[in-house]
Amino acid sequence: MKRLAVLLLAVLAASCAPGSPRQPPPLPPAPPTAAPDQFGLIPSQFADLPGWRDDAAAAVLPALNRTCDRLLKQPNDKSVGQNGMGGTVADWYTPCSAARRIAATDHDGARVFFEGWFTPFLAVNNGSADGLFTGYFEPELPGSRSKKGKFVVPILGKPRDLVTRRGADGSMESGRMVGGKFVPYASRAEIEAGAIATQASAIAWVEDPVDAHILHIQGSGRIRLEDGSVLRLGVAATNGLKFVGISRILRDRGLIEDASMPGVRAWLKAHPAQAKALMAENPRYVFYQTISGDGPVGSEGVPLTAGRSIAVDPRYVALGLPLFLDTVEPSGQPLRRLVMAQDTGAAIKGPVRGDFFWGTGEEAFDKAGRMKSGGRYWVLLPQRRSPRIAGIN
Structure with missing residues (x-):
């Protein structure tokens, strides 16, 4: 026991000696790798x-x-x-x-x-x-077929230059042809800055950019027009870029505690100056088409x-x-x-x-x-x- 105490004192003294190199603490063990899905x-x-x-x-x-x-x-x-x-x-x-x-x-x-x-x-x-x-729903937003008054946020149809093809892994990918080469399509930030203004037309206009962003997350929705009629929207295509959830973006910044969609919507509407840039960090963009039927159409086609x-x-x-x-x-x-x-x-x-x-x-x-x-x-x-x-x- 006495010998152990002497050794400990010697180690402590060496660690405090002037000019003695300080060794960084050992790295924590790497977390176990999750097993592949089976x-x-x-x-x-x-x-x-x-x-x-x-x-x-x-x-x-x-x-x-x-x-x-x-x-x-x-x-x-x-x-x-x-x-x-x-x-x-x-x-x-x-x-x-x-x-x-x-x-x-x-x-x-x-x-x-x-x-x-x-x-x-x-x-x-x-x-x-x-x-x-988790859960999802079909948003219903007030809107117009044309840009006027408070309806200034466009819901875009499929761009003319958007190309969809099957990738090497068999999944579908979206992009455009530039100089004979297939390249990724414009990101959300680029699209909202006007990058495809000559390629895509709005099929409807809504009032609130936050509600429009939630429409993009949900993938389908309804626009209630000024005359009381309803325009039902379904996905026509996407820009093919990775989806990044706005709740994750807000959590990573430490900006929100209630990361539910109602909590996220309330925060974004209360902070409009920050909301636009934060929503643009989700590069994925959804393009719409009008559909008919009793409800939003899922990926099965019903x-x-x-x-x-x-x-x-x-x-x-x-x-x-x-x-x-x-x-x-x-x-x-x-x-x-x-x-x-x-x-x-x-x-x-x-x-x-x-x-x-x-x-x-x-x-x-x-x-x-x-x-x-x-x-x-x-x-x-x-x-x-x-x-x-x-x-x-």
């Missing part, structure tokens, strides 16, 4: 699904029927999802026909239908069913159904499949219901990840903007799937 499906029973018997199951049928309308127009032998996760189109003919015979209020009948035609599989990532679920459509990562879950969701609302109330995978999103990445569509208007905005919940989901696959490509027994 999607898996665990066979389950409907009795395993919490709240299965409490859901108003027939409410998902309009969304399912929209998927069926799209699906059954395709070749019989076409695979549903990557590697034929959902079998082939032919495997859906009879279930889709049976779904149409169920009354809109027959929730027990809807449950019997799903139990008879589908098998639930718990989705996991590296064996864990824990995932993240109108979304409020409270029954969800955005997923299509690398893992095929668009058009039913899911049973087990998460919570922003209020803390359970959110357990059948939904349809009918959309995708730039920030929706990972095997157990979802973005729940709340609908249109301010109430939907409040719920969507505050939702960031843990949860899990089951993928419902047809019991009769073509074994040649189904890949799941």
Whole structure:
């Protein structure tokens, strides 16, 4: 013990001696590298699904029927999802026909239908069913077809010089041709500074740049015109650059504590001088087109159904499949219901990840903007799937 004390004193003295070199403290160990995503499906029973018997199951049928309308127009032998996760189109003919015979209020009948035609599989990532679920909505903004009065913020249509092609990894990328070479398209900051003024025309004008930015984040929306009519907008294209969320930008600057979308919107509107430059740090820009139909159109190509459509990562879950969701609302109330995978999103990445569509208007905005919940989901696959490509027994 005495020898240890003498050694400690010697070390301390050496460290304080004039001219003695100071050694930097050792670096902390590097954080463990996250394991690569590994999607898996665990066979389950409907009795395993919490709240299965409490859901108003027939409410998902309009969304399912929209998927069926799209699906059954395709070749019989076409695979549903990557590697034929959902079998082939032919495997859906009879279930889709049976779904149409169920009354809109027959929730027990809807449950019997799903139990008879589908098998639930718990989705996991590296064996864990824990995932993240957020929400989105369809903004509705006052606006005009022309620039006048307070309506000075343009909603641009697809530029004439924008080119879309398939990249080396198979994904679609956007840019333009310059001197015979494909180059990245202009960023948000460049576009808002007038870089493509001769290439893109506004299809509508709105009042508030913050609300326009939120429209860009959501991907679809409605413009309520001065005569009371509604102009529904859907994505025509993007500039192809990376999406950077405004909430992340504000958090990284230490400017905000409430990083929910309602909190972000309130901060941006209260600080207009800073808001423009901060929003321009998101380089991604969305170009719009007018659409018709009962709701915003998701990536599957069908109108979304409020409270029954969800955005997923299509690398893992095929668009058009039913899911049973087990998460919570922003209020803390359970959110357990059948939904349809009918959309995708730039920030929706990972095997157990979802973005729940709340609908249109301010109430939907409040719920969507505050939702960031843990949860899990089951993928419902047809019991009769073509074994040649189904890949799941």
